Amino acid sequence: MFSVNEELSTVLGAVAHPARRAILSRLAGGPARVTEIAAPFDLSLNAVSKHLKVLEEAGLIAREKVGRDHIITFRGAPLRKVSVWVHEYQRFWNERLDKFEGFFKEKRRRS
Amino acid sequence: MIPSYKTMTITLNRTIPASPAEVYAAWLDPATPGTPWDRSECEKVILDPRIDGLFYFKRVSPDRVEFPHFGRFVVLDAAKKIEYTWMSPFTHGVESVVTVELERKGDDTLLQLRHSNLPDDELGHMHTAGWTSRLDALVERFQVRRNR
Numbered sequence: 406m407f408s409v410n411e412e413l414s415t416v417l418g419a420v421a422h423p424a425r426r427a428i429l430s431r432l433a434g435g436p437a438r439v440t441e442i443a444a445p446f447d448l449s450l451n452a453v454s455k456h457l458k459v460l461e462e463a464g465l466i467a468r469e470k471v472g473r474d475h476i477i478t479f480r481g482a483p484l485r486k487v488s489v490w491v492h493e494y495q496r497f498w499n500e501r502l503d504k505f506e507g508f509f510k511e512k513r514r515r516s
Numbered sequence: 517m518i519p520s521y522k523t524m525t526i527t528l529n530r531t532i533p534a535s536p537a538e539v540y541a542a543w544l545d546p547a548t549p550g551t552p553w554d555r556s557e558c559e560k561v562i563l564d565p566r567i568d569g570l571f572y573f574k575r576v577s578p579d580r581v582e583f584p585h586f587g588r589f590v591v592l593d594a595a596k597k598i599e600y601t602w603m604s605p606f607t608h609g610v611e612s613v614v615t616v617e618l619e620r621k622g623d624d625t626l627l628q629l630r631h632s633n634l635p636d637d638e639l640g641h642m643h644t645a646g647w648t649s650r651l652d653a654l655v656e657r658f659q660v661r662r663n664r
Contacts, residue, residue: 493606494526494606494631494634495526498526498528498629498631499528501550501551501552501554502528502530502550502627502629503550504549504550504554505530505532505542505543505548505549505550505551506530506531506532506533506550507549507550508542508548508549508550509532509533509534509538509539509542510533512533512534513533513534
C-alpha cells in the first residue's frame with residue numbers, strides 16, 4: 406500500500422479537523438489577525454489559538470508579530486507533498502478499483 | 517524515449533470476491549464497471565486484448581474537456597497477469613506502464629495494480645484556487661483508508 410510518511414501524516418492530521426480547514430480557507434484569501442480568524446466561528450480565542458498551533462506545526466501557516474497583533478499567513482508548500490499523494494492516477498485507479506470491487510461484491514451477494 | 521523528469525509508481529491492492537480467471541476476463545471486458553475502458557463512462561472504446569493489440573478510449577469531463585488514452589498490450593498471462601502501456605495527457609505523451617497481477621486467496625483474488633513511469637509533477641494539480649474542496653475529498657479518503 407502507498408506509504409504515508411510522518412510529515413505527510415502531520416499535514417493530513419492538521420487538515421483533518423473541519424475548523425482548521427475552514428481557517429485555512431479563510432487564510433487562503435489573504436493574511437488575517439487572530440481575532441479576525443476567530444470572528445466567524447463559534448469558538449473561543451483559546452480554541453482558535455490551539456488550532457493555529459496545530460497548523461503552524463504542520464507548516465501550513467506563518468505567524469508574524471506586528472505591534473500587538475499576530476498576523477497569520479497561509480503557507481501552501483506542505484500541500485505540495487499531499488498533491489503528489491493525490492496524483493491524478495492515484496485518484497483514478499482508486500475510483501476504478503472501488504467500482505470494480507463493488508461490481509463483484511454485488512454479484513457474490515446476489516448469488 | 518526516456519523522460520527527462522522524475523517518475524513515480526502508484527501501487528494499489530484489492531481483494532476481489534471472485535476467482536482469478538473471472539477477474540482476468542472481467543478486466544478485459546469494457547462491459548465490466550470499473551475497468552479503465554468501462555464503456556458506460558468512456559467515448560469511443562477500442563480494445564484488442566492480445567499481445568501487441570492496441571486500446572483507445574476517451575474520457576470526457578463534464579465541461580467537455582477530452583482525455584484520450586491509448587496503449588498496447590504487452591503481457592496477457594491468463595488468470596495471472598495483464599500488462600499494457602498507457603499514454604494520456606497526464607503522461608506528457610510518454611509511455612507509462614500498467615501491470616495488473618492476480619493471485620488466488622481462498623475464494624477471492626488479490627489484485628495488485630501498479631502504474632509505473634508516471635511523471636512525478638504537479639499533475640495532481642492542487643492549485644491554490646481549487647485546493648480546499650480537493651482537500652476535503654482527500655481527507656475523507658484518508659480517513660476511509662485508515663478505518664479499513
